[in-house]
Amino acid sequence: MTDPTRVSDRPPAIQVDDVSFAWKPPAHVLEHCSLTVPPGEFCMLLGDNGSGKSTLLKLLTGLLAPQQGQVRINGTFGYVFQNPDHQLVMPTVGADVAFGLVGENLPLSTVRSRVSEALAAVNLAHLARRPIYALSGGQKQRVAIAGAIARHCEVLLLDEPTALLDPDSQIELVKLVQTLVKERHLTALWVTHRLIELDYCDRAVLLRSGHVVRDGEPASLRQILAASE
Ligand SMILES: Nc1ncnc2c1ncn2[C@@H]1O[C@H](COP(=O)(O)OP(=O)(O)O)[C@@H](O)[C@H]1O
Ligand SMILES: [Mg+2]
Structure with missing residues (x-):
């Protein structure tokens, strides 16, 4: 018999399936972009300014609709903005x-x-x-x-939540989300530019040219990005 608690048997918390999106066609911000985040994972999303990270999060919320492909969040979600004064x-x-x-x-x-x-x-x-x-x-x-x-959200989408914080508050926030993910079995997709935050997540993906070009161990992505800085 299958064990219902096994993570791999549960549907993905976040699924982005071959998504293409253009604000002003034909220039695509996202092109054949795919990403799957299993439940209970703290995943970070990195990429240059303008690479489409915020656009991807907006697609996930349903605020925007992809011109091609599908997005799905399994469960209720909450969204955390870069600037809390906006929410x-x-x-x-x-x-x-x-x-x-x-x-x-x-x-x-x-x-x-x-x-x-x-x-x-x-x-x-x-x-x-x-x-x-x-x-x-x-x-x-x-x-x-x-x-x-x-609101008992199961999924958190956080768009550069530490961008306006000092280093101590930054680390405090990322540690808090790490704890919440673990203790409450939440799923978090966290956008950042700050490489130090990669120490606290389970997995990191890099968005470039409209799709995910790297996906895996946070430490290896940290090394690659630090070397290119
Ligand atoms: N509301 C909008 N209207 C038109 N273009 C937009 C809009 N929002 C973002 N863009 C463009 O889409 C691209 C990706 O932006 P964005 O998703 O905000 O990138 P990131 O969050 O990775 O910095 C950029 O070229 C940006 O100028
Ligand atoms: Mg952004």
């Missing part, structure tokens, strides 16, 4: 996390417990009443992640 909309930390649950028609007690559980998961339980404007950049990114956890 945190409520005056306080707790209210912002709760805001993501509007529309789910949950009893107030469930909303409260989901919010406190999500804030605890990102180590912000003590800041529930703190105004958003009084947070550091790293704390704001953790609020954005808490929003996804409160």
Whole structure:
């Protein structure tokens, strides 16, 4: 009998299948691009500026539709922007996390417990009443992640979430996502330029000329990219 918990038996969390996309045809940003991320994996996506990383994430969310090929996310997903000020909309930390649950028609007690559980998961339980404007950049990114956890998202898409952070907050955030992926069996696709972050993921892929040109061990991609810097 097959073991239902075996990762390889479960469908991919993220699937990009032979996708081509052009903002302004015929110049394609993505061309025959394929990528499969199994559930429970922390995968990083690298590539030069303009190589199509953000476009690929937008295709995954369904905001854009590919002209060719298919994308699929298996489960609910959350999206973390480079600049948290573009996604945190409520005056306080707790209210912002709760805001993501509007529309789910949950009893107030469930909303409260989901919010406190999500804030605890990102180590912000003590800041529930703190105004958003009084947070550091790293704390704001953790609020954005808490929003996804409160919604019970299984997949996190993070587009250069550390680009605006100082080195300490950067490492704190990447370690947090590593822990969340492991402990909650989430799947994360994390876009970055910062090679040091590769130490914390399970797998790294490089996007170039519209498709994935390298896919595998983070350490080997780190070596290749460091040598070309
Ligand atoms: N809204 C848009 N309209 C037209 N072209 C766009 C738009 N967004 C991105 N592009 C173009 O698509 C290409 C890939 O952009 P992007 O996906 O943002 O790359 P990356 O995230 O890897 O830096 C770039 O040439 C960029 O100028
Ligand atoms: Mg981008």
